[in-house]
Structure formats: C-alpha cells, structure tokens
Amino acid sequence: MASYSSLGIGAGVDLQSMLTKIMDAERIPLNMLESKITTTETKLSAWGTLKSKLSTLETSSTTLSFESSLQRRSATAADTSIVSASASYNAAVGSYGIEVTQLASAQKSFTNEYAAGTTFGQGDLNFTIAGQAKSISLTGQSSYTLEEVANQINENKIGVTATVITTASGTQRMVLSGDDTGASNAFSLDSTMTASGGQSSLGSFDTSTVGLARTDAQNALMKIDGIDVSSSTNSFSSSITGLTINATKVGSTTLTVATNKDSIVSSVQSFVDAFNAVVDDIKGNSTYDATTKVGGAFSGDSAARGILSSLNEARTTEPAGVADSSFKTLSDLGISIQSNGKLSLDSTALQEALSENSGDVIKTLNAYGNAFGDVLADFQGSDGIVSNRVNGLTSASAKFADDKEAMELRLELIEKRYRAQFTALDTLVSSMSTTSSYLTQTFAALSSSSS
Known part of the structure; x- marks a missing residue:
C-alpha cells in the first residue's frame, strides 16, 4: 500500500492523522485475513510434519508385516578364521559341520x-x-x-x-x-x-623351475556335514538355501544358524518409537493456552483426533492372522499402552516370547503390521484423511492469498480517493483563508480612509 504524505498544511487541520485513522479502520478486514493466512500456514506445516511421521510409522509397520524383513537369521562360525557366513530369512535354523579342504584359486x-x-x-x-x-x-x-x-x-x-x-x-x-x-x-x-x-617360444610355460609361485585354476572344496560341495569361488551360496558361506582357509569348524532375536526386538522398538512420535505430535499440537487463548494447530481438529482413534482401534482389534498363533495381542509380546496414550516395549518379555515360539511371535507381528499398514495407507491415500486435510488447507491458503491481493488493491484505491478528497479540501480551505485575509485587509483599509 502507498505511504501517506503530509496533508492539512493549507487548511491548518491535521488531515494526515485523520487519513491514517480512516485507513487503519479500512485495514481491519485485511488484518483479519492476514491472521487467517498465518493460522492456515501453521496448520499446513503441522500437517506436513504429521504426514512425515505417519510415513515413518507406515515404514516400520511394513517391516513387521513381512516375514522376509522381520525373520532374520544369524550365521556364526565357531572358528571365524576358517569361514564366515550370512543367512537370509529362509535359511533353516540348525548347526552344520564345515570342513574346508581346498580354496579356490586362479591360474x-x-x-x-x-x-x-x-x-x-x-x-x-x-x-x-x-x-x-x-x-x-x-x-x-x-x-x-x-x-x-x-x-x-x-x-x-x-x-x-x-x-x-x-x-x-x-x-x-x-x-x-x-x-x-x-x-x-x-x-x-x-x-x-x-x-x-x-630362445624358447613365448607360449611355453615354465613348469620345472623350483620356487616359482605357480598355481592351478581350481575350485574351492568343502564338506558340509560330510557332503562334498564345490564352488568356482571361495563363496558357497547355493549349497544350503538362504545361506552364504565364505571360505578363508583350509580347516574344520562348526556353523550355527539361529533366529536373530535382537533384530526382531530392534524392528519392534522402531515401530513403538514411530507410533509414539505420531501420538506426541498430535497431542502436542492439540493443546490450548488459556493465558494467550491460542490453540495448537490441531486444536479442535476432528481429523487429527480421528487418526489417533483409528490407530488405537488397529492396536486393540485382533487381526485375522493371529487366529492360529499362541500370541493374540500386542501386550502378549510385551507391547503395552501407557496412560499417556503411548506404547512401551518390554524387550525382555519379547525375547522370552521369541524363545518360547519364535514362529508364532513373527506370525502375530506380521498380522498387526499388516493391520497398521492398511490403516496408514488409507490415511495417506489420494482420498485419505491426511491428503484431504492438506489439500483443503492448501486450497484455502491459495484463496486467502488471492483475497489479500484483491483487498490490498481495493485499499490502494480507497486511499487515493480519500487523498484526492482531502487534498481538494485542503486547497479549498487554503483558498478561502486567503480570500478571508484579503477581505479583512480591504475592509480595514476602507475604514481608515473614511475616518
């Protein structure tokens, strides 16, 4: 908006102050609109943050839902100087006798x-x-x-x-x-x-000189539980399903494949942390400050409350996948709800459940992971709660910006009109003052001459 210049010099009246007060009154609707814009942008930012945290929770739920990502295996050699190994989720749990009889070499x-x-x-x-x-x-x-x-x-x-x-x-x-x-x-x-x-042909190899470090091209040879296996490299990846064994030197050792309990506990803890981050975010933005009388970005927002309600419903509803599992609820696995609405993981209880029946634990986690994943996918789908809320706020923000631009243009025109009127008034009053002064002087001169 254009700045005001000084008015009222000719009239002797503070027209500038009058114009300022008039324009302040005219700006009240614009001030209210700017307040709406600030509030909308704050809400839009808060929903953007929540969307990111929901995505993190969805990722951790997906980890729980797939056996391949959850049911990890560890492969440990008694003598790591002979072999090392890695196992995928489908490697059979057990112990294997390993004897490396020959390492692979290039000619x-x-x-x-x-x-x-x-x-x-x-x-x-x-x-x-x-x-x-x-x-x-x-x-x-x-x-x-x-x-x-x-x-x-x-x-x-x-x-x-x-x-x-x-x-x-x-x-x-x-x-x-x-x-x-x-x-x-x-x-x-x-x-x-x-x-x-x-001298001898270049194509003749020396096979007789003692001390030369000649090597033949040969396969690595290994016995697994007495069964001969061979590999063109020192890595054996097709001998046992899901298991890769890397030979380092000739010798014998034992290789143990077991369920990686620590990995499962870590995945569950990541889920719990992601769930709690969503709860903290929604509750933290739903507060109301009685002193300032200002509510948080989600204060009074039914959409945000609906997200918490849906997540808790997924937590408390037994999914179909647990029907034949000995663990029916998350609390059976040490995942409990607190008074503040957040989850807590008892890792010792989860480890004990894994020792009791790791297959059923994984089955239950898969089921709840799928349940949460479905809910979260609905939230963030093209027609979900989050998308609708973000799209609505984005549209409102764009409309408010257009309204502000139109209102500022209108205020500029109003100011120009008032300024023109005040300038005309200033000129008129100044002219009348000049005329009044002239007449006064003229009458005074006439009075002096007649006496």
Whole structure:
C-alpha cells in the first residue's frame, strides 16, 4: 500500500492523522485475513510434519508385516578364521559341520626366463581361456620387448593379466594371471612370436623351475556335514538355501544358524518409537493456552483426533492372522499402552516370547503390521484423511492469498480517493483563508480612509 504524505498544511487541520485513522479502520478486514493466512500456514506445516511421521510409522509397520524383513537369521562360525557366513530369512535354523579342504584359486603361470634385451618378432598370441579362444595379433611394429607384449595383453582385457618381472641380472619372465578363480577358468597360450637369440617360444610355460609361485585354476572344496560341495569361488551360496558361506582357509569348524532375536526386538522398538512420535505430535499440537487463548494447530481438529482413534482401534482389534498363533495381542509380546496414550516395549518379555515360539511371535507381528499398514495407507491415500486435510488447507491458503491481493488493491484505491478528497479540501480551505485575509485587509483599509 502507498505511504501517506503530509496533508492539512493549507487548511491548518491535521488531515494526515485523520487519513491514517480512516485507513487503519479500512485495514481491519485485511488484518483479519492476514491472521487467517498465518493460522492456515501453521496448520499446513503441522500437517506436513504429521504426514512425515505417519510415513515413518507406515515404514516400520511394513517391516513387521513381512516375514522376509522381520525373520532374520544369524550365521556364526565357531572358528571365524576358517569361514564366515550370512543367512537370509529362509535359511533353516540348525548347526552344520564345515570342513574346508581346498580354496579356490586362479591360474598363475610363468614364461621361461629370457636374456636381457630379448625381443620377439611379429606374430599372434593365441589364448584359450575358460574354453574360449581369444587371439591378439601383434603386427604394428617389427619387434616387441617382453614389456610391450605384456602391455598388449593387458590392453585387450581378455581375462588374463600380464606382469613382467626383471631379475637383478637383467633377465626377465612374464607372469600371466587369470582374472577369475575356478577350474573352468584355466587358460593356455600358443604363440607364433619367436624370441631373438633362438630362445624358447613365448607360449611355453615354465613348469620345472623350483620356487616359482605357480598355481592351478581350481575350485574351492568343502564338506558340509560330510557332503562334498564345490564352488568356482571361495563363496558357497547355493549349497544350503538362504545361506552364504565364505571360505578363508583350509580347516574344520562348526556353523550355527539361529533366529536373530535382537533384530526382531530392534524392528519392534522402531515401530513403538514411530507410533509414539505420531501420538506426541498430535497431542502436542492439540493443546490450548488459556493465558494467550491460542490453540495448537490441531486444536479442535476432528481429523487429527480421528487418526489417533483409528490407530488405537488397529492396536486393540485382533487381526485375522493371529487366529492360529499362541500370541493374540500386542501386550502378549510385551507391547503395552501407557496412560499417556503411548506404547512401551518390554524387550525382555519379547525375547522370552521369541524363545518360547519364535514362529508364532513373527506370525502375530506380521498380522498387526499388516493391520497398521492398511490403516496408514488409507490415511495417506489420494482420498485419505491426511491428503484431504492438506489439500483443503492448501486450497484455502491459495484463496486467502488471492483475497489479500484483491483487498490490498481495493485499499490502494480507497486511499487515493480519500487523498484526492482531502487534498481538494485542503486547497479549498487554503483558498478561502486567503480570500478571508484579503477581505479583512480591504475592509480595514476602507475604514481608515473614511475616518
């Protein structure tokens, strides 16, 4: 809105003050509208926060509802230097005797030793790797050093890596290492490149020199409860359903698969915390301050109260999924309601229930997780309580903003009209004052001349 300029100089009357008071009165509806805008934005922000907390509760409910995410397993080796393991929810609980008899390895072969300065003529390197033929043709220059041959092998990325080792006396060997472990990944080399000085072919591997760290491509071998199993790597993931065993060294140990009770307790605690966060948020925003006479964002809001009511109904209603479980209610699992409306978890009671019958505990948690998940999905669906409330407040906020803009424009026009009227009044009064002064002076002059 435009600012007021000084009025009333000509009239000798404080027209500026009068205009200010008139416009203050005209602004009362705008002030009320701005108060509505502030209140609506506060409510919209509060509903946004609540929506986020409901989403967190829905996520934790989903965790409870799926056996795969709730029923976790732990796999522990008596000697972790021999094997380590991880288990998914469908791994059978039990104990297994493990004997690692051989670790997987990739092939490592050495060429014969070549004199310093040896070069190789043009030709082909013909590899067979994992049963597949792969050739490299070296014809770009008249001859190649052993280092240059190794570089060509590495640049072609055929599944074998080449390294050249130079001895103290200057002689050289090329070390060829397979990229992958397992017997099926063995390789061989046949070369048409001839070495200078009549030395042995590049394709001949040294199999006789003592001390070279040659290795064959071989599978890892293990016995599980006396049954032979094999893997091309040191990881066994298909031998036992839901269990991955990683071999580290040869030896024997025991592997135990058990229900991960701590993981289940942690998931339930996350649910309880998320539930309580929703309760705190709704109750905290539903208070009324008698001193300031200002209510919270949810004060008097039936939608917010309806959310708490629906959540408590889901908590107290036995879902169909618990029909054949020995645990019917959440309180049977140590999840109880407090006087303040929040949940509390007795982790010891839950651990005891898991020890008694973990299958039934998981069945009950799955059922209640589904029940809460359905309610929360309804809340936040396109036609749910939360969406309707947020959409309604968003529409109201947009309308109030439009009304404010229109009202401010109207006030500008009103001010212009009053200012024009006051300016005209100021001019008229000033003119009349000038005329009055002139007449007074004229009459006074006439009176003096007649006497």
